[in-house]
Amino acid sequence: MASGEKQTSQYLTFSLDHEIFALNIETVREVLDVSTLTRVPRMPAFMCGVINLRGSAVAVVDMRRKFSLPAADETVNTCIIICEVTIDGEGTVLGCLVDAVQEVLELDRQEIEPPPRMGTRLETGFIQGMGRRGEQFILLLDLDRVFSTDELLQLQRQEQAPAV
Template sequence: MTVETVVETTQYLTFTLDGELFAFDISQVREVLDFTTPTKVPQTPDYMRGVINLRGNVVPVIDLRRKFGMPQAVQTVHSCIIIVEVVLEGETVVIGAMADAVQEVLDLEPDQIEPPPRLGTKLDTSFIVGMGKNNDDFIIILDIDRVFAEDELGVMKEIGEGAQFRVGDGAVQAVSA
């Protein structure tokens, strides 16, 4: 989705990371969970915090702060995991994205969204749909399908398919091969 494709009012779930306001298109958000400590999966990238049990399904959890090069957060009562659907190779993959806090669901008109700023050729901003404006606040609107490169999402998909886990009692446990 690009800012040019936003032609009607769209709802966004806003959330904070390191004091900055971000948003996902609400149509890709399944739910918001209270923070729970993920089970770490060996040999995964540092932004990959592990997996959680979501009603009997193993769901990979990523730390958006780490992905964006921000300092790691201290977990608070407001910390949460946003469960989103990401399209990978034509298939929908469910992942959890850690956030400092969820703010609100916000309606933004097309004239409230500007294209992402040009930051030079060395910085990849293709995962930013645009910059939303709400009162005096800027909101960085993310394209969740582009937040991760194909190879990074492949790691998360493999965790859901190939890893050996036991799901039960509200927890996920790694099972040795």
């Protein structure tokens, strides 16, 4: 790469409880309106259920619940971001229920700060970095690290179930 050439990445930004989060656009497949969810017994509390996505069952996670945020009513802006996460080197499709999708944002490497150090009591390993737009910080998520391996394996088993 020539000196002075910028290295940028694109992120899909979304809101949860008035905070802005972002996923690397390379992990995002599509954004859907909220559709009928089929509840699945004995799944983690943060899992809403599964949707039928072109004949495949896709697990949908309520990102508010996953991040221990207060529940909120669905609005016309509530949507599901279909993403791909990696489990043991294998890609798995997952839906993320969010309050609203904002925009695709391009950030230069210099516009991304490392995750904040919050001591040993808080887990911040799922944060890739902190982007900045004006005075507002955007939490750049590493979706592969948002969930534990056990949670992802449980979701992957659900994805392999027959579509409803």
